[in-house]
Amino acid sequence: MFETNRWVAALMVSPVLLLLLAAIGIPSVLVIWLSFTESTFGVGSRFVGLDNYRQIFADNIFWRATLNTFIIVNVVVYVELLLALLLAVSLNFRFIGKGLVFSILIAPYAVSEVSAVVMWKFAFEPGVGIFNILLDRFFGIDFNWTRNPFQGLALISLVSIWIHLPFTLIILYSAVATVPEDLKAAARIEGATETQVFWHVTLRVIAPAILIALMFRYIFAMRLFSEAWLLTQGGPARMTEVLGIYLYRSAFRYFDFGPAAATGIAMQFLSLLVASFYLYRLYKGMRVNA
């Protein structure tokens, strides 16, 4: 088109790219360099080779944080997927008040991590929280998540699921809603039960959406920081730390930027590992379009 040429296009894309480079791109590269140096506040740096990596790999707490991250991410992602799938399928019919139900189901999306933590802390406050009382009374469970690391991790997962379920639900529900009615009707005519229709038709059609939701949730769940920090600060005795907290503590509590950067590299690596499959498919798609 006319007055418009590639320079115009480049100019129009540049603010976005500059912003991304300044805030994410360049820092992400600098982290690599920082992970090989020793510094406080990132200044007065000294090259130390692989020392930072040796240090974190020798640190039990790092491995504990890695394990915790691994457990929480998998629990969160798959429980969310299961719940979202159940809700999406249940939602997919006409009824009065559907809009209201949908609004309520996605309401947690609006809630900040801080407020969510306030809510759940209140419900599980040792001794006085309503769920604590109920758990104690009906199951005889003393749910003291501030002392019991396992229960701490469980509560972190619960809050995380509660906040992020709407994201998964929206993606899956849009997919479920686009499954052609004809397809399901055809399966019913062939004698399929509702359960069979779900397994053999609905699930097949929405498989790509499930994959996308899974991938995004994996990548975002790995970033876990706020809920965990606000609930337990990694305690007791750094037993409920996740990688995000480990990094934050190293950098901003102990001012050890080197090990923090090395932890950052580990997190980037894990994120890109999950993302690479998606990015590869996307890149092929874009090459075809261009």
Place this chain on the structure above:
Amino acid sequence: MLERYLTLALRSIVLGIGVVWSAFPIFMVVSSSFKTPIDIFAYPPKFIAFSPTLENYSTLFRAWPQFISGLWSSLIVTVGATVLTGVVSLMAGYAYSRYQSRWLTLSAFSMILLRMLPPVVVTIPLFPIVNQFRLNDTHALLIMLYAAFFVSLATWILKTFIDQIPRELEEAAEVEGASLLQRLTKIILPLSVHGMVAACVFVVVFAWNEYMFALIFTSSEAKTAPLVLAEITGTLEGVQWGVLFAAATVQLAPILIFVILVQKYIVIGLTAGAVKG
């Protein structure tokens, strides 16, 4: 026939549990913010404040003046990040929609790749740089960071929408004498309003609620509401739950209403954006 009733019953149960699961925590906090300290932990719980009181709110605003400045900061940062995201994403989305070249494809790809990186990692190298340029504790820094993590999604959403505007409309405008800027403001923007809303809702919610960047990069001037809210949580003594609930309610109410109003666009945006970026 039996199967039909059974599935209907199952659906109702699932949705019922889902609604309670989503609404109950929000409801408890909001209703408790109007309760007296004794009622808050009453057992069995009182779901509705029978003698509603604004005591918690007056205590909040008296004891926590920084909460008000936190709200103000949050507002500035949210509006700033949203405007910045909207403007730069519209331009980029337009370019990606109307021009094609290998370089553009490559840049679009790297945009998505950058978005996949965990935010907490960039704080390490940014921290000294930010101090160097005296950007810590400023609204500008938060605006930039929040926008940076959402321009990629917003650009893709807007591109999808601009793709649907016929080129002929722009050609007609050009024949009528419109410049590129005039085409963008008089044709593209009005015709992609829905896309613009869909592109911006995410950054609005994120900027209003964000905690981690605010924790690391603000200390007093630019402290946002979630941060002050977390501080109230931190200094908690049994009696102050009511104040905390009041603060949580104030922080939550506007964004919750916003999300309910624009939920249509959240669905549109996630489906348009997630498929691509």
Place this chain on the structure above:
Amino acid sequence: MSDLKIDRINKAYGDFKALIDISLDVQNGEFVVLVGPSGCGKSTLLRSIAGLERISSGDIVLGGRSLKNVATRDRNVAMVFQSYALFPHLTVAENIGFGMKIRKRGRPEIEETVTKAAKLLGLHELVGRYPRELSGGQRQRVAMGRAIVRDPEVFLFDEPLSNLDAKLRVQMRTEIKALRQRLGITSIYVTHDQEEAMTLADRIVVMNEGQIEQIGTPLDLYDRPVNLFVAGFMGSPPMNFIPCQRVGDSLSAAGAAIAPSSLPSHLPEKLVLGIRPEALVFDSEGALEGTVEVIEQQGPHTLVIVRLDDGTMVYAQAHKHIRLRFGDAVQLGFDWSDAHLFDGVSGLRIELNKDGR
């Protein structure tokens, strides 16, 4: 209003040549129609004049000013698009006044001009409506309105009637003709419909595969097409082409010997005889013999498709009450003054010496 001079322009997309050495002079106030099959380059030529396509070489001069480095928005041309390209978020009045608003004209001036144009086009009761609330014909008029208020140097039409149904198309054609006679605007009009071209044009430009085949008045093209392509393109049903052979002073066509009164001296061996359906008459003395294949009642007359003895199919236009049936043996005659002769190899027309022409 200004003269438009197109000087040997070329346009290529990679290896594909969309326009090849196009030259055309359009006089002030003239209505020129570009016609040709789809993909012939007529729309590309029009868009090049508007500056929506960049030409590879050559020059376009409008009112004495070269448009080579002039952006579309500074060219002072107006254009009516096939899809109308009405802005869906603007009312009829805002659509019509869009160009004036862009040029920062005063509100009273815009209002006055828009009202005048709306009246002229019979849109004055619709000015507050949005395009989606209008019928096809009304949208077409808004697009026209947007073009005329600008007082452009040249008016460009890109198949403006092709999205309308047949009846509306004829009506709008008449309106465009009335409008142009009233406003006297220099216009370039693109269409693939030769009938539209015939009715509207002062001069027609027939294009094919990126080149101009012939430029002339509608009757010029109809009566003296320069080659087989133009002859076959103009007129509906199209001209009949009967392959024939020169045998001495005579011609042999479809197994019959036919001879014009005066045959030019240096004729090639292979020829094509071209006769329009209305020039073929059912005549028992006629030289061409064949059988009736199809009979189509068309109201004013009857169209008969005849298979000649050598297998060539020809259209003949007959009186509506002619009594013929499938399979009837018929003879067809014609007057040499209505016939055209083309070189069988190059396709070029061979001038016959005809009395009075």
